[in-house]
Amino acid sequence: MTALPPGEAEGRLTPEEREARVAERRAARQAEREARRRAAREARLRAASLERAAEVPAAVGEPLDEPAIVARHLTVKFRPFTERRPSLRRHGIAALRRREKPVVAVDDVSLTVFKGEALGIIGSNGAGKTTLLRVLAGTLPPDVGEVEVFSREAPTMLSLGAGFNRKLSGRRNVYLGGLAAGLQKSQIDAMFDDIVAYSELGDAIDRPTSTYSSGMFARLAFAVAIRRDPQILLLDEVFAVGDQAFKKKSAETMQRLLADAGTIVMVSHGLSRLRRFCHRLVWMDHGRLMAVGDADEIAAQYLSFLGISEEEAAED
């Protein structure tokens, strides 16, 4: 059969054939669009992962052999209802006794963190990561076990979900945060300009913090915590905060802290970041310590435990 010009050819086709031809072409066009979209998405993902790799700082230096935090046999139980019993019983309402099984948030965890080390804690929701961090910060006394810190002061904990007094200005919150952390007023006076400069808030420092964007708020909280020159920094779901430029700066500050034999313990769901930034990872599940060790090894173990491939994890 000789090739005919399309118009002529179609002219001689039956209506059924013509319809089939049209449908065929439509399907081809759609497939092409689909392929284009897939390619674009892949390119976007590749670019994003490249960008991420560039922005996520890598671990620096080698941890020293000196311990910074030694935790022995930590156990924390929450008794949501039974905790109330003592006060009720004391007041003679023993009838309201309830025996609920305690929730074991941290189950016999022993851990040593070294100076100059960045340690990441990974695990699913409810694994006890934040509870463990709060015990290491000394704000939550454990039921069993002890925490010893080799430093002149208790670790500095930074958690952005927990803010200052939102009705007050940034200036007053700097004082509130500093005083809460144990600084004297004169010390805060001395470092105040430094904190404002670091946070890059400028004149906004005298505005109520309720008018801040979440990034501005995060920058201020980070600046207050980091300008105190902590020897041990505990971060709860806080990594690099703020916009790209501030992220770079805060990451560099954390790297400098490590280089000066400081210690960072961080909890995060961003596995790829933790893997790059931390020397070692701790994997927790249901309050128990599943594994501690080299960041890449533990991350791989954790992923295979979850049944997630590396590629899927990279998309987080």
Add this chain to the structure above:
Amino acid sequence: MATASSSLSLSRRDGWGTYLGELWRRRHFAWHVAMGGVRARTSSTTLGLLWWMLDPLILGAVFLLVFGVILDVRRGDPAYIGFLLSGLFAFTYTRTTMMGGGNSLTSNSHLIATQRFPRMILPVASVVEGAVAFLFSLVPFFLIAGFAHGDWPGSFTIVLLPAFVFHTMFNLGLSLLVAQLVIPFRDIGNVVGHLSRIWMYMSPVIYPLDERLRNAPDVLVKILQFNPLAALLGLYRTALLGRPTEAYHWWGSAGWAVGLVLLGVVTFRRMEHKLPRYLA
């Protein structure tokens, strides 16, 4: 950098000396939290800090209207305005601090979760905040009572100092005790407001106790005089209005103040390590 030899145990509890020392070292923190509260409450209003004087003024006007004019409780007391307002403002100080201790802990739960400090600072700060509000309210008090009946400050006003100190100690103790009940068992918080209202009507805020008790049985007199506020308000009436003091005003105020503040501080310290679990 610290040497490896210096170590710090985070899980051990400090002794009393260390605890009270730390509390004293952190006094600026307590002051800052209190002033933050003072500012935050009126920060979004046009009149701002003026509300700290307008609030008691309006409260006093409402009570004066109800009890002084409509119900006419004064029964011949020519200076009833001073009597009512002095009782009302002093009682308001106790009422606000009663719930303030517990509230200061729940509203600052983020600080408790992330920072190490003696938790008692927060109830102390809320008592300081209440004290500032009370001192603010003395300005409208003297303006009204002074212009209405000539109840201006005199040499008797020196009694204001011990009265205020005893009252503040009593309020701190009460606030610490209420906080210990309310934090683990929030339902109690719903009752405290009503209890404070009953307490006010049982106290000589609106009517003078001594006059009403002239023909009452001895036991009832003793019971009503046992009320810490009966003694404290007696001192305030001496300080603000120059009225005669009775012996029980002094020993009642001092006894309740010292007893309650000791009880509150000791019991609060014993339960304070459990606080993060209730607030989590």
